[in-house]
Amino acid sequence: MATTLKINGKKISVDAAEGTPLLWVLRDHLKMTGTKFGCGVGQCGACTVHLDGNPVRSCQLPHDRLGEVAITTIEGNEGKAATAIREAWIAADVPQCGYCQSGQIMSATALIAQNASPSDEDIDAAMNGNLCRCATYLSIRRGIKDAAKSLA
């Protein structure tokens, strides 16, 4: 049965099996592969997207329960906070392999959109759900602070 989703400001009709997680709808059905698969159990954060601006793990969200909520993915991550994060990420080469970084960026964007001057503790709390095996954590921490400063 077709479901209508609101993704990056557009209404999109999807015909996926009942209960299919948003992650696989994005990746396999809509070919929006910026959102990554890392664990499938909500433990790694690679699949992080925004629902109404809040970071959530798309591998845990049945797509057919989302209704009208505004979904934002890395492909549609725009606005002042998103731009600041992107610029800080590029300026300091925060990523290494980059695979987890869509999720890192979605979490970081939500953080500075909601907290203009995050402390180390705020960053720990907001980013602890995003694993990075390349271990770019210190660069991410610096990137978030640089991005927040650029918005001040």
Place this chain on the structure above:
Amino acid sequence: MFLKQFSPTPAVSPTIDPVSPLSRRGFMKTSGVFVLAVSLVGRMKAQDKVAGSALTDVAGGDATPSLWISIDPDGTVKITCHRSEMGQQTWTAIGQIVADELDADWKDVKIVQALGHPKYGDQNTDGSRSVRYNFHRLRVAGAAMRSMLTSAAALKWGVSVDDCQAELGYVTRTNSRARLSYGELAQAAGRLEVPAEADVQLKSRDQWRYIGKPIPSLTVPLIVRGQGTFGIDVDRPNMVHAVVARPPQVFGEVDTVDDSQAKAVKGVLQTVRLPKPVAPALFQPLGGIAVVATDTWAAISGRKKLEITWHKGPNAAYNSDTYREQLETTARQPGKVERNRGDALEAIANSDRTLSAEYYVPNLSHSPMEPVVATAEWNGDQLEVWACVQDPQSTRGVLAGFFGISPDNIKVNATWLGGAFGRKSKPDFAVEAAFISREVGRPVKVTWTREDDLQHGYYHAVSAQRFEAALAKNGDCTALLNRVVYPSIGSTFATGVNMAVNWELALGATDIPFNTPNLRTEVGEAEAHVRIGWLRSVTNIQHVFAVQSFAAEMAHAAGRDPKDYLLEMIGASRLIDPKTEGADYPNYDASLVDYPIDTGRLSHVAETVAKMADWGRKLPKGNGLGIAVHRSFVSYVATVIEVKVSPDGSLSIPGIWLAVDAGTVVNTRHAVAQMEGGTIFGLSNALYGEITAKDGAIEQANFPDWRLLRMSEAPEAFEVKIIGSTARAGGLGEPATPLAAPALANAIFAATGKRIRSLPILGPTGSTLNLS
């Protein structure tokens, strides 16, 4: 790493090149683009004489400019990267080397990822050697192209080449405002002879524009938009998706299967039975049942509905707890001598003062954030594969061998790799995809879930090591015995291998740099019961943990400062050759002339890092500093970790200092990133990492069981110093990793008096150190 020693022999040799060799005249014009001609090591010999010029024999391989560089009429410089990009920034480094000698404008540079093909020479992106193996020849290729562009301009203007200068994408003319862009010159340049190596003028170091500079990454601007294609992002027309239910035990197999419920899942198309592997494991699929579906989730859902009973096979008695006891028992028995100086056994037997300790490191998983994924497509007998592989060339050879077809019929595209750490140099997943695709007659993407990744890996070997020492009255070490026991990577590639092989031992065991008068390295037997593979820094992980911990234990016994004692153990500046003491020592596939073991450089990084960390300063109660130093992948790294241990035993890391001497460094910014990332990768494994088996099956299923270090556990500060050097380029991707565990263990001892000899320190659920 060092794969060539164990690569399965394909049915058809992968060194046969399908592309017709072309002479220097073979530079072809197509649509105005300076198209690549190809030339081959081996095949070009006869023509070399005629041309006297093709740069096929340059150190490191073929430096023919057309193999590496093409220039579009609009001036875009396309540089071929034959190494796999996995976050180490090889795109940027290779681009920097070529663009510097070419004197291209960096903004014009675009990277083209090479297919797997012997014409590129070694493409095995592990062993921390992409720069080491390619630095010289890529400089030659860039400089040769610059020379040809300059000559083309001189011809056009009818002036001497001495009056023409190449700079930032243009050739200019002395005493003239005339200039021609590389794009305008490319076609004419392509018709010129390729200069001989002797005629290629390389830049001097002070002329380098890009090499040695913190040039920004070429991949990051794509990554921040969610762009770029990883293995898991590949899409093909008419493609279907598969996941595989693999036997829980290596060399187990399907007994019975009922797939009726799986096939009833919406989107599931069919199941495919994979062949059982025949020992040795090599890069064969593990067998099992593939579920093929219209999307990944349907395949995963279908797999859950499979009803399979398994034959457990020959490895069902593998249990990590009893296996540990076996390794430790073996480590207490005499082993095979691998290196010997003096008579350590006699010196220890006759000493009034001896010290011994045993160390344990468990099996570890690579767990890159992108699990392994491959897509395959057959067109008649032609096979094309897209996969996150570290070596697309050997993948092609493995596929040729498995399917009994010529590599000429196989194309392997290396995507970006979402982390790799050695896992993605084992292309078993590409073979799975090709097999399933052939069975279903459509393009198939095989995705490994995290459970698949953790339970069916090529694990870092579990190890036990025993150290014994004799100490003089003044505390000096007069004899040292180290005995190492772990299943060999060789067991994955040949049956009957039950002992670590020379190059595994050479990563920290047979190259101990201590100047003690009596030194003996032994190895004991250990059977493998899972697929053993290489993981970032490989056997250095366990060797360096033990050697650097034991050095600190000796310092403590001697009542001396661990840093001072370590430097005394290393001793005076000299070159070491373990071969003179009986070691079969390959030196990371490098010559000891070009890349000696230089204890002066080793001591220097240790002294440097001690200064950076202000070693010896007064620390708050509960804090401690630990130091470790090691040469690996022909680079020298020293690390100091400060740990803070609260009274309840919880740990945090206020700071890490690291000094690295990697010879000539191409990109200082990315070198720092590798030092930070490599260290924290090692910390994560040391603190939390443990893969265990019960009845031959891996017990860890997903990230709750296999724990990775998170943001809140990361060090608070990390300072890196790159030692300026004009020595040959060494490795950077791996050398930081093995220092993390011993530096941390030594810091914990300094803080608490508790000596860590068994990893992991905290494990999957631990949050505090047991201080009792």
